Amino acid sequence: MIKRIKVPGWIIIIFLAVGIIFGINQVVAKVLEETSEPKEKIEYSSVYPGLNIKTKTKETDLYTLSVSQPYTENKQINKPIDEWVDKQKKDFTTGIKKSGNFLKKNDFRAHLNIQAETKKIADKMYTLKFEAYQITGGANGITKMRSFVIDLNRNKLLQLNDVFQLNKESVKDIQKLILEELHSNQKISNYLFDDMVEKALKNPTKWKWSISRKNVTFYFDEYEIAAGAAGAIQAKVPIKKMKPYLKERFAKKINVKVPDKENSENEEQHAEDYAELDPDGKYVALTFDDGPHPDVTPRILDTLKKHDAKATFFMLGSQVEYYPTLANKVEEAGHEIGNHTMNHQDLTVLPPEKIREEVQKSSGIIEKATGRTPTLLRPPYGASNSNVEQVATDLRVPIVMWSVDSLDWKSRNAAAVNEEVMSNVTSGSIVLMHDIHPSTADALPQLLTSLEKQGYQMVTVSQLLELWDEKGVGPFYGKVG
Structure with a gap:
């Protein structure tokens, strides 16, 4: 014999039925949504074709870190950039280990900030200027600079000799232009150490540089050529002074006219x-x-x-x-x-x-x-x-x-x-x-x-x-x- 269900039991059954119906409706709606026309996917392109940027941040009790880094789809171009950034991180980590007790005792957090400035030179040609500031203790931090010139048309990281005609004479001329620019800047001229400047300029393959239609900029780390009060240094040489040393092929790409030189191709080594x-x-x-x-x-x-x-x-x-x-x-x-x-x-x-x-x-x-x-x-x-x-x-x-x-x-x-x-x-x-x-x-x-x-x-x-x-x-x- 079936027992009669009391009134409270009916109420429970009604709620269960409503729940089941609601659940079925949700499943059906989901299925209909998935089988309907797909939603339009919006892709956001970089304003620098071929370049993207990633930013990494980290915070601990001992330090903060922020790294903004442009990158390409070409591993060979990315590799030297990655290596430089990793070197800054490694130096920062080493500094923290040395200053750990100081940081804890003085309730001071170390900082590493790497930022990049991107400038377009020509179609798919860019200058990336990196600036890394770190402080792991003491009153002052230190700033280091690095630049990379990229030609994505050729998937190549440009070296100085891809852009300029370099031989003994032209290198001497460029060194002279850089020196003139350094000494003409009253804010840094009094802090310069001549022997350190000479050492930094000796080997062109180690110069840090970038180029635009207006200037060729040479970069020097803090303490590299001058007292710390001068900070990191940039020497901007006007492009009109650098024209005689530009390779004609590169000059055409950035729409800079190189002055004619009679028999110049035979006067200089490549x-x-x-x-x-x-x-x-x-x-x-x-x-x-x-x-x-x-x-x-x-x-x-x-x-x-x-x-x-x-x-x-x-x-x-x-x-x-x-x-x-x-x-x-x-x-x-x-x-x-x-x-x-x-x-x-x-x-x-x-x-x-x-x-x-x-x-x-x-x-x-x-x-x-x-x-x-x-x-x-x-x-x-x-x-x-x-x-x-x-x-x-x-x-x-x-x-x-x-x-x-x-x-x-x-x-x-x-x-x-x-x-x-x-x-x-x-x-x-x-x-x-x-x-x-x-x-x-x-x-x-x-x-x-x-x-x-x-x-x-x-x-x-x-x-x-x-x-x-x-x-x-x-x-x-x-x-x-």
């Missing part, structure tokens, strides 16, 4: 060739003739990049005419490009006017493809005479031969190439190879590894000539083992 080499170091100049070759040259470039090695490519105008993009790729990778004439003729059997034509025609084609005029000449077959030397003198182009022949043109064997080079190489050698033989590309990885194990650094021919302070037309052969 920027990529500038480097301060240790006179006691072990250096080898690897050279590649007869290219560029669409199959072999890219393989050689990849291997050189993996070993962070530089080389000199003596190109034929006839090859560059067919593969201008590949020639430009060699230039963009930071290698030196020399002239190997237009058609690989034996120049010693030609009259002077034909020699000049072979050199100048090739030079013009290389310049059109790469944006630079080659400043070195290697005669085909290493054949030279008084006529060849006179043309080279007239054109102010040094003749470069070699001291070690890999015989890659003869053996066409990777093991034989390595054996020949390693048996004869010495510091200062100029090594002859050809980027038209696949066997040469096969030989290069092991050759570079072997040279590195013996302490050699691979540099360009012009770097060797600069180290030896060689002048004139030559010919230059390098050092023989």
Whole structure:
């Protein structure tokens, strides 16, 4: 027999029924929502195409930290930026460990603030100026500065020699402009230490700099060149004073007109060739003739990049005419490009006017493809005479031969190439190879590894000539083992 439900029981049943119905309605509504037209997703783009920014903050009893950091989708560009930021964090952490007792005793919190100022130079070209301020105890903190110039069109972090024509004379001129700017600023001039300024300006590869259409700015950390009262220092040199040293190709990108200079391409060494080499170091100049070759040259470039090695490519105008993009790729990778004439003729059997034509025609084609005029000449077959030397003198182009022949043109064997080079190489050698033989590309990885194990650094021919302070037309052969 079914028991009759009392009134309070009915009330409970009614509430349960209402709850079930409400729950079913919610489920149905959710299903309908999910199966209906998707909502429009709004994406917010950076005002700096190709750049984004991330900000990290942290707070503890001992310190506060705030880091704003622009970044790109290119890991190679991000890497040096990340490394600099990480270095500031590491220094800050070390400072906290040393000052821990002071911080606790004085109820003082340490601070690290890294901020970045982004300036657009041209389309997808930016300057990032970082300023890191940290204080881990005491009355004063310290400010450090770093700048990065980015060209996202080429996915490249620009170095000073990508922007400026650097040789001994131009570097001296730029140093003078920076000094003038520093001493003209009355707020900092009295705090400068001349010996520290000289040290900071000595090596251009270590300069911290940025560029805009108005100024080239050079940055110095607090205490780097002056007393602490001067703080972190910026020396802004007007772009009009820097125009003579700008590379024409870069100047065009930022819409700055470079003043014409008669024969300027032959008066200055290329920027990529500038480097301060240790006179006691072990250096080898690897050279590649007869290219560029669409199959072999890219393989050689990849291997050189993996070993962070530089080389000199003596190109034929006839090859560059067919593969201008590949020639430009060699230039963009930071290698030196020399002239190997237009058609690989034996120049010693030609009259002077034909020699000049072979050199100048090739030079013009290389310049059109790469944006630079080659400043070195290697005669085909290493054949030279008084006529060849006179043309080279007239054109102010040094003749470069070699001291070690890999015989890659003869053996066409990777093991034989390595054996020949390693048996004869010495510091200062100029090594002859050809980027038209696949066997040469096969030989290069092991050759570079072997040279590195013996302490050699691979540099360009012009770097060797600069180290030896060689002048004139030559010919230059390098050092023989």
